[in-house]
Amino acid sequence: MATRVGIRQLVEFVLRKGDLVESKDSQNTALAGARIHRKLQSGRSSDYESEVYLKKVVTMNGQDYVISGRADGIETKDDGLLIEEIKTSDQAFEEISDNTHDLYWGQVKVYGYLLLQDNPDFDEVTLELTYFQVTKEKITRTKEVFKRAELTKFFNDLIKEYEYWLTLRADMRRDRNDSIKELPFPFPEFRTGQHEMAGAVYKAISLQKRLFIEAPTGTGKTISTLFPAVKAMGEDKIERLFYLTAKQSTRHVAEEAIAMMAKDGLKLKSITLTAKDKIRFPEEQDVAPEDNPYMVGYYDRLKPALKDLLTHEELITKTVIEEYAHKHTVDPFEFSLDTSLFCDVIICDYNYLFDPLVYLQRFFTERNLENFFLIDEVHNLVSRSRDMYSATISNAAITPLLKKAKTIKTQPSEDLQKELKKVRRGFKRLSDSLEEEQLTEQMSPDPPESLLRVLRKFTDFITDWMAQQKPSDFLTSVQDFFFDCLTFVKIGNLYDDSYQTRIVIENRTVTVKQLCLDPSDFIDKSLNMGAGAILFSATLSPMSYYQNVLGGLDNSLAYQLPSPFPPKHQAILVTQYIRTTYRERENSESAIVASLYTLINAKKGNYLFFFPSYGYLQQIKEAFEAVHPGVKTTVQAPAMNNEERESFLDQFQKDPDETLVGFCVLGGIFSEGIDLRGDRLIGVAIVSVGLPGLSPENNLIKDYYDKENGKGFAYAYQLPGMNNVLQAAGRLIRSSHDTGIILLLDQRFASRRYTELFPPHWQYYQRIRTLDQLSATIDNFWNQTEDTNENKADS
Known part of the structure; x- marks a missing residue:
């Protein structure tokens, strides 16, 4: 199979030079860009063909490469050929950097070369660059005629420059494939089901x-x-x-x-991509690109950095990227993206x-x-x-920005104030319409078009305004609001029948959300x-x-x-005497505490208790500790960092001297992705069926799927909740030697609506009708487990 090399990828890699300038956020999403392309293409002649695929096979180092791409438009007439390349951006055409201009023309020149290869009767082609400035809806067209010989030289020079990298990729690919042929499965044998998977x-x-x-x-x-x-x-x-x-x-x-x-x-070659804010060097923070040594001259140092990295490393992690980025003074985030093209x-x-x-x-x-x-x-x-x-925007930031802007006596500040007031009026019109109907909240299947129009104009203005500003705390605040507006506008471009708009007024703050239901x-x-x-x-x-x-x-x-793993390694116990609906929580508190203590009292060890909310967790935790103050407990806190998370898990040690109970939240950081093997965890209790809280947005999802398939409650509430339950329960059995108990504290678990969702390895679940039965069942499970282990030891 020939390796495919995209024309844009080829041109950008070879011709990019100079500084790394972070692209301005544009309203021109791929979807919006496609709409603009179609609009511009629709007015062409009958000889014009849109989205034409062009390719050429190039052989180097014994390997075939398909150089390919899709030209935006080709017009074929008896008297000549024309190729149109359409580019869209927020920037004015006059503001485009020389390098960007070269990249645009480089791409269309390759298309011109390939088109002439397919049309040997022609010796020249007209290349047209159509530039659409989104913010002004301004079109700039430039044309130039190129001869076959000129474009052939341009293409061959590109390929010659890229040859080293193509050969490098070919060599890496050959080494990769040769190593894979004899690669064994990295374990002595497959686990049950693993080979089939x-x-x-x-x-x-x-x-x-x-x-x-x-x-x-x-x-x-x-x-x-x-x-x-x-x-x-x-x-x-x-x-x-x-x-x-x-x-x-x-x-x-x-x-x-x-x-x-x-x-x-x-x-x-494997690479792990890390979010920009997690891999940027400290010395890059709050530094303008033109003052950032890792961005200035980035493309002039990129190829030596890539060559060094790719010839010395295989498993390219965050640490590896940072090492080579420091060595060659290149921005680590962008360097990781450029490296990924070779992985x-x-x-x-x-x-x-x-x-x-x-x-x-x-x-x-x-x-x-x-x-x-x-x-x-x-x-x-x-x-x-x-x-x-989905996207949310509110007017909360506008008044603070206006107050700060008024203290800055300049024309740009006055212009900003005028635009902010226009946005504020846009929110005011929404709130007035709700107040006329004496509403504080409104749902609608229609997009918030009046607000979107205002925000589109505002983001157009801010795009130009920010380019004239020097770094400051005020500029940062304006940028934060700008990015919120821009996100809202971009999501607005996607709005369709799967969306609902929710408007909420609270304490004079107007919040608008475009909610994607499906x-x-x-x-x-x-x-x-x-x-x-x-x-x-x-x-x-x-x-x-x-x-x-x-x-x-x-x-x-x-x-x-x-x-x-054998299903009988874990006991699935469903308490039918406990109700955890909101109305019953006070009444069931003592029964829950007694059941939880019965679970841990039967065998010393480590346990996790899961609850659907922090509020309910705190309620039961306080009640539990009041009745059983001698039991060691630990609790999941909101927004724990990595260090706090590891500290929490480190408490769950093998062969503990005393029982430890961890209080956690369903759907949280400890309900999935943690691995407490062996006796680091011997019991999990789950209080309630984990339904997401009743909310207007969940109800919108419910209503949507009721219309789609009649399963609104299941899709909005039951199934997301049950997934959290199954994930939390999955913390228990992590290896073939693990044993333990899953205690489900809610009578709804025993109903058919839930038992039909139980996975096959829960087939031996037991309904528990009294606290005494629970105690006896737990004791019996541990006695049988110990007998089984003794028999294995004897044999």
Whole structure:
């Protein structure tokens, strides 16, 4: 399979020079840009063809490369050829840097060369650059005629310059594929279900399919997806793999899996992308790009830095990027993105593919069947994607900005004040319309178009205004509000039937939210940027729900694995004598405390108790400690940092001298992604079915899915809550030697609505009707467990 090299990628890599200038945030999203392109293209002649794919195969170092791209428009007439390249930006054409201008023309000159290759009867081509300034809706056109010989020399010079990098990539790819051929599975044997899962992944990649996999805790999901994907890569079924995660901890697990394979001989370039604010050097903070030594002359130092890194490193982590960025004085974040173009595996957060505001444009502007996606803990993508495609704006920042602006006696400040007052009036019109109807809150399926119009004009103004300002605290405050407005405008460009607008007035603050109820179409389009995807998690039940909300209902396969551990290693106990609905919480408090104590009193060890909210957690914790002050407890606090998180987990030691109880929140940092093996955890109690709190926004989701499929309550409340329950319960059994008890404290768990959601390895769940029965059942479980362990020891 020939390696594909995009024309834009080729031109930018070879011709970029000088400083790294961070691109100004533009309203020109990919979707808006596509609309502008279509609008401009629609007025062309009948001889004009839009979006024409051009390519040429170039052979170097015994390897074929497809140099390809899509020209915005080609006009073919008997008397000549014309190629149009359309560029959109907020900047005025006159403000574009010389380097950017060269890149634009470099791209269209390559298209011109390829078009002449396909049309040998012509010796010249007219190249036209159409520049659309979004903020002013101003069009600037420039034309130039190029001869075949001139464009041939330009193309050959580009390829010659790029030859080293093409050869480097070819050599790396050959070494990679050779190392993969004999690569063994990095463990002595497959766990139960692991071989089957790996086979399903390999087959899905070979067939370019989208596959949802539920693989219970202990299956070894990371290596079961990465290993077959790497094998498929070695057979040229895919060229690049994206491993997408929601949490930093799972990114580390992916790194460890690749490191294990590297010990067995794998030679593969992997990189972990880190968020800009987490990898920027301290000396870069609050420094203008023109004063930042890591940005000034960045492109002049980039290629030596890349050569150094790529010839010495395989597993490129955050630490490695920082080391080479320091050595060559290049910005570490941008350096990581430029390095990723040469990597086989890219480990990164969901937003690099799915977020419409920050996705990786160098990879995901058009579909590339050489890319494949592995999406870990995909249950997290449901809420994350709703957040990515929603946006909130309020008028809270306007008055403080106006007060500060009035103290600055300059014309730019006066202009800013006028524009801020226009935005304030836009919010006032919304609040007046609600107050006329004596409302403090309003829901609507219509976009907030009147406010969007005001904010579009405001962001146009601020884009120009900020360019004239010097760094200051005031400028930072203006920028913060500007970015909020810009995000709101960009999401407004996506608004469709899956959205609702919510307007809330509270203490004269007007808050407007564009809420995406169903992001499935957006996720589907993102996943279509590659050949296929494996979407996997320990909890994806019911599978049809996740396929629906994650854009795979009609175009994906599903695969569910059994637990690799004996089901009887854990007892699933459902207390039918406890009600945890809001009205019953006071009445059930003593029964909950007694049941929790019964769980821990039977066997000394470490336990986790989970609650649906911090308020409920605190209520039961205080009641528990009042009755049992001698029990050692620890509690999850809101917004814990990494150090506090590790300190919390470090308390759960092997073979403890006394019982320890951790009070935690369902859906929080300790309900998934933690690994307390063996007797570091022997019991989990979950209080309530974990329903998300009743809220206007959840009710909007409920109403939406009631209309879509009649399952509104399940989609908005029950299934997200049950997923949190299953994730928390999954903290218990982490290896084949683990045993323990899961105590479900809510009679609703015993109803059919919930038992039909229980995974297969919960088949031996027991209904508990009294506290005495609970005590006897727990004692019996531990006695049987100890007898089993003694028999194993004797044998």
